[in-house]
Amino acid sequence: MSERESERSVSQTVRAQMALRDLILSGSLRPGERISELQAVEITSVSRTPVRLALVRLEDEGLLQAIPSGGFMVKAFSERDILDSIELRGTLEGLAARFAAERGASARSLEPLKECLADLDQLVRQDPISVEAFSAYVTLNARFHALLTELSGSAPVIRQIDRASAMPFASPSAFVMAQSALPEAHNILLIGQEHHRIVVDAIENREGARAEAIMREHARLAVRNLRLALRNRNHLDLLPALALLTSATSD
Amino acid sequence: MSERESERSVSQTVRAQMALRDLILSGSLRPGERISELQAVEITSVSRTPVRLALVRLEDEGLLQAIPSGGFMVKAFSERDILDSIELRGTLEGLAARFAAERGASARSLEPLKECLADLDQLVRQDPISVEAFSAYVTLNARFHALLTELSGSAPVIRQIDRASAMPFASPSAFVMAQSALPEAHNILLIGQEHHRIVVDAIENREGARAEAIMREHARLAVRNLRLALRNRNHLDLLPALALLTSATSD
DNA sequence: AATCGATTTCCTGTATACATCTTGAATTCT
DNA sequence: AGAATTCAAGATGTATACAGGAAATCGATT
Missing domain, CATH: 1.20.120.530 (GntR ligand-binding domain-like)
Known part of the structure; x- marks a missing residue:
């Protein structure tokens, strides 16, 4: 539940997950917007492997939605x-x-x-x-x-x-x-x-x-x-x- | 809900996920047993990347449990x-x-x-x-x-x-x-x-x-x-x- | 004989290169 | 001019190589 994990010494995956989550929750990434892995790589400065893992985690966290043809988009809620x-x-x-x-x-x-x-x-x-x-x-x-x-x-x-x-x-x-x-x-x-x-x-x-x-x-x-x-x-x-x-x- | 996806042309990730799920549900992998990625690679004949994805998916499906020090084990239920x-x-x-x-x-x-x-x-x-x-x-x-x-x-x-x-x-x-x-x-x-x-x-x-x-x-x-x-x-x-x-x- | 420690082995985390498919744009044909 | 087709660019899926760390085993010492 606590996300204050001392920043360093956490896995790249977790770091990417937190960074992306913050971006989504702050509205920097708009609902419906597609978010590509390379985009996420640039944002988080980690390689594609942990980024991809972070995206999957955010998907079943409910913040992202899988696109049938591949990739993810920011989920929108009514x-x-x-x-x-x-x-x-x-x-x-x-x-x-x-x-x-x-x-x-x-x-x-x-x-x-x-x-x-x-x-x-x-x-x-x-x-x-x-x-x-x-x-x-x-x-x-x-x-x-x-x-x-x-x-x-x-x-x-x-x-x-x-x-x-x-x-x-x-x-x-x-x-x-x-x-x-x-x-x-x-x-x-x-x-x-x-x-x-x-x-x-x-x-x-x-x-x-x-x-x-x-x-x-x-x-x-x-x-x-x-x-x-x-x-x-x-x-x-x-x-x-x-x-x-x-x-x-x-x- | 249906898992009859013509076997071919499904992603390696899905294939690995299905194979591992079958093994867990059939009891071939015992509850509590640790399942390493290389083990899963041997079983499913796909590389580590999709295997890892499959393991993560099976975790939030509820069949696997993450081990704090890394890796996964088959979840046990009372x-x-x-x-x-x-x-x-x-x-x-x-x-x-x-x-x-x-x-x-x-x-x-x-x-x-x-x-x-x-x-x-x-x-x-x-x-x-x-x-x-x-x-x-x-x-x-x-x-x-x-x-x-x-x-x-x-x-x-x-x-x-x-x-x-x-x-x-x-x-x-x-x-x-x-x-x-x-x-x-x-x-x-x-x-x-x-x-x-x-x-x-x-x-x-x-x-x-x-x-x-x-x-x-x-x-x-x-x-x-x-x-x-x-x-x-x-x-x-x-x-x-x-x-x-x-x-x-x-x- | 038991316990502590060091070494070795295996495993996970990460990065990157390659292949395939989707998508978008430009060009050509009707 | 509009639509369709083809080509190119980019994105995802996959494989593998490398590094850091955990765990187990073997050896040495008490």
């Missing part, structure tokens, strides 16, 4: 695609929460999640929430979701959630920063935190259906955030992931 | 993993069915699904079901599930379902053939077909919750099949996918 991806993540996280509840997560395994919950509580308590607090929230929120996912105890489920969350606009914290510019910011954060509390409670009490339902609803909070952010377009710069959106945003 | 993968597919297909229902699939788009349903009906009507009929059922069943998935109208959902179904033991038709040897065979097929009927009806009537619930339950039929097949182990040879199961089956 607003509907983004909303669906969020709903998809919510559904999968719901499954994870249900598994955690039904299978009786031990008190010990719940401990880290509760700690994370407490940390989040402390953050949302401040009334005018600073930008730094928002940043910290993003980190803690990601951690909460990761812990919850792991609590499912199911490798296939964890794997699938990771893949779904790999889409930059579908990750649990994708649109949190967008809130920071909104007047409703604090309220939304409070509601999200309430969801967190409920899912922990539900898991603790073995209430599978409740745990599942609340995680689905929780994801829909991200949908709300996105819609709000798109409406007052002032702060779209906080959402680099939207560079992948077709017929949208800028210009 | 019985729990398999059951979870099936539940996972059911959950995703439930989401697809709900989308199809909520978004109002047009009468025209429902047509192929209904045709497929009718074809299936004709098959399950015979009382002692021949082995050939079972085979035909597998094909039609796969088609039904594919059509249903597409009816969601959501590319992200379709993509995720395809990925989940790529696991050989999680595909909709994985354990149908195992039934053919069971006395309960006909009943299970009838129940499955009833599920098919219900989901079409639910979609037609815009009953999202019903459509979702029935697809979840439908997947659990596969769980039942698997459990039955594992109990009377006579016909495990019909389940090549189980070669990936750890501490199990043969010997």
Whole structure:
């Protein structure tokens, strides 16, 4: 999940992958644009072999699309695609929460999640929430979701959630920063935190259906955030992931 | 989905991928076993470049696991993993069915699904079901599930379902053939077909919750099949996918 | 006899050269 | 003038050579 790998001593493949991903997410490479290997070689300054590997990895990461006749192009997403991806993540996280509840997560395994919950509580308590607090929230929120996912105890489920969350606009914290510019910011954060509390409670009490339902609803909070952010377009710069959106945003 | 690509004129990468997949699924390469590139080169008779590509593809297909120090090993699965993968597919297909229902699939788009349903009906009507009929059922069943998935109208959902179904033991038709040897065979097929009927009806009537619930339950039929097949182990040879199961089956 | 260390071997990561196919443009024919 | 065909340029698929590193084996020392 962390991409701060000291820059040097990482494989050329990973370096190329990161460089290309940044270029795609920043919008330097437009959706639909074909990206040739030689182009990528020039950009990343590594040879074709690792570049090709990076392209393949980015393809199944979901950022690129294979062209039938060979090569890749930057994938384009509709607003509907983004909303669906969020709903998809919510559904999968719901499954994870249900598994955690039904299978009786031990008190010990719940401990880290509760700690994370407490940390989040402390953050949302401040009334005018600073930008730094928002940043910290993003980190803690990601951690909460990761812990919850792991609590499912199911490798296939964890794997699938990771893949779904790999889409930059579908990750649990994708649109949190967008809130920071909104007047409703604090309220939304409070509601999200309430969801967190409920899912922990539900898991603790073995209430599978409740745990599942609340995680689905929780994801829909991200949908709300996105819609709000798109409406007052002032702060779209906080959402680099939207560079992948077709017929949208800028210009 | 079909792998009959005329053998010649397919890329070396694909050829290597198919060959290695067959070897893994047939159990020739044991779970946990490390598979070196040179080994793969000898097996497939193609050079290292396409072999490496094939290995990467098989990794995100889920059959291989990357070793931190480099290289790959055949992934091993517990019985729990398999059951979870099936539940996972059911959950995703439930989401697809709900989308199809909520978004109002047009009468025209429902047509192929209904045709497929009718074809299936004709098959399950015979009382002692021949082995050939079972085979035909597998094909039609796969088609039904594919059509249903597409009816969601959501590319992200379709993509995720395809990925989940790529696991050989999680595909909709994985354990149908195992039934053919069971006395309960006909009943299970009838129940499955009833599920098919219900989901079409639910979609037609815009009953999202019903459509979702029935697809979840439908997947659990596969769980039942698997459990039955594992109990009377006579016909495990019909389940090549189980070669990936750890501490199990043969010997 | 066991453990530590050094050497050797094999394996992966990377770069590049070559062949084939696709694509686009220019020219020619209708 | 428009369309079709051919040719050229570039891009991808494939093979292989080279380098760096990991792991296993063998030997030496305690």
